[in-house]
Amino acid sequence: MPERIDLLYFSFKNNQNSKNKGKIMKYKELDNNQIRFLTDIRQTYQTFLDAKEDLARFKGSMKWKTTDSGIYLIRVLDSRGTEKSLGKKDTEKVKIFENFTSGKAQAQERLETLKSSLSRMSGMAKAADLGRLPAIVGKILRKLDDEKLLGEHIMVVGTHALYAYEAAAGVQFDSEMLATADVDLLIDSRKQLKLMITDPAIAESGILGLLCKADKTFKKLRTQTYTAANDQGFMVDLIKPALNPPWKKDALQESSENDLNPVEVPNLEWLLSSQRFSSIVVDTSGMPAKMVCPDPRAFAVHKKWISTQAGREAEKRSRDSFQAQAVIELSTAKFPHLPLRKSELSYFPNNVLENSTFNFDL
Known part of the structure; x- marks a missing residue:
């Protein structure tokens, strides 16, 4: 044990x-430099958490599915492949599909950018003895x-x-x-x-x-x-x-x-x-x-x-x-x-x- x-x-x-x-x-007070680094990394991390929440709204995926009765917009809900039909293809469904696809791509890009920022800031945080x-x-x-x-x-x-x-x-x-x-x-x-x-x-x-x-x-x-x-x-x-x-x-x-x-x-x-x-x-x-x-x-x-x-x-x-x-x-x-x-x-x-x-x- x-x-x-x-x-x-x-x-x-x-x-x-x-x-x-x-x-x-x-306890001892942080100096001004440490406070600045700590404030920056905390704010960036909170923004990162918000970005994760935004991306979560786009969980799963969307696709078009052709059946004998027509083309339908399908929302794939999870990694198990659970599907939900959003209805037959029309102008509204095309807009939903486009908004979902572009919105998810933007959310993913924002999250990756923030990840990179946090990775760079982590080195500064260690150097400032904040870890x-x-x-x-x-x-x-x-x-x-x-x-x-x-x-x-x-x-x-x-x-x-x-x-x-x-x-x-x-x-x-x-x-x-x-x-x-x-x-x-x-x-x-x-x-x-x-x-x-x-x-x-x-x-x-x-x-x-x-x-x-x-x-x-x-x-x-x-x-x-x-x-x-x-x-x-x-x-x-x-x-x-x-x-x-x-x-x-x-x-x-x-x-x-x-x-x-x-x-x-x-x-x-x-x-x-x-x-x-x-x-x-x-x-x-x-x-x-x-x-x-x-x-x-x-x-x-x-x-x-x-x-x-x-x-x-x-x-x-x-x-x-x-x-x-x-x-x-x-x-x-x-x-x-x-x-x-x-x-x-x-x-x-x-x-x-x-x-x-x-x-x-x-």
């Missing part, structure tokens, strides 16, 4: 002024986004969510705070995932099939069937909220035997109830990817709660507490649209909010 690398933290006090004394200042996210996680995120699973069905929780927060804030957390060899994917077990996957080659094996599209060496662990590991020892854990009541059935219990079996973790419904936080991050290959994770305030409160659990190892509890404090301080400083108010975190029990020791606004 691949070895899991635990995360170690090193904190320091910021003593530049009395206002910041006692705070865990665990932070492990490249394999970037590949996984792009595959999840291709299948429209990010956000509504799956989001990133745990340490890797810090990459989204730092990218959105224009800062970089201390590298020690981010070093980990596994990523946690939280899945919404209330929804049937298999029905959402459009690629038939992936649908049967679900998330594991998707991971293998990113890296063919991913395999499900025999002793930990919610975990997949690749040949480099990087692991992906698929987790879901514990059922309440425990005997309640969820949509994922009918998933394929070939797929990962998400493990139940208590109180993850708190994170699922939070508003989604989306950011474009850059991986170590210099390529951008969209990441969706919990509201940073929810992340911090949940991490703080985890740090108080007696059954958790002391070293991990300390790590969780540092992480929680760093994220809440970042959120307070950089995300004024996310005020630290109990009323906006009402999906947490009041005692959990109180025990977090965070300074909530009135």
Whole structure:
């Protein structure tokens, strides 16, 4: 079994002024050059994603089909060759065919141009030290986004969510705070995932099939069937909220035997109830990817709660507490649209909010 690398933290006090004394200042600001590169590549990537959406409108193809009763315009809907007749050839159908053909060609050309731009920009991003996210996680995120699973069905929780927060804030957390060899994917077990996957080659094996599209060496662990590991020892854990009541059935219990079996973790419904936080991050290959994770305030409160659990190892509890404090301080400083108010975190029990020791606004 691949070895899991635990995360170690090193904190320091910021003593530049009395206002910041006692705070865990665990990040540095990006310089102007880095901010410019990051802004450019994020904007280009968002344009690229929009172009992919435009091309998706032209999925499949159109053709003319001659039958005994005449010539018909046929829309080929998918790679399996599923066809739909749009009607007998006339002036209107010829226009539909021409608009489809030219529109698809233009959309493909625009997408290829943007791909080339991103490829050139990736080198600049690496040179500017913006490539932070492990490249394999970037590949996984792009595959999840291709299948429209990010956000509504799956989001990133745990340490890797810090990459989204730092990218959105224009800062970089201390590298020690981010070093980990596994990523946690939280899945919404209330929804049937298999029905959402459009690629038939992936649908049967679900998330594991998707991971293998990113890296063919991913395999499900025999002793930990919610975990997949690749040949480099990087692991992906698929987790879901514990059922309440425990005997309640969820949509994922009918998933394929070939797929990962998400493990139940208590109180993850708190994170699922939070508003989604989306950011474009850059991986170590210099390529951008969209990441969706919990509201940073929810992340911090949940991490703080985890740090108080007696059954958790002391070293991990300390790590969780540092992480929680760093994220809440970042959120307070950089995300004024996310005020630290109990009323906006009402999906947490009041005692959990109180025990977090965070300074909530009135």
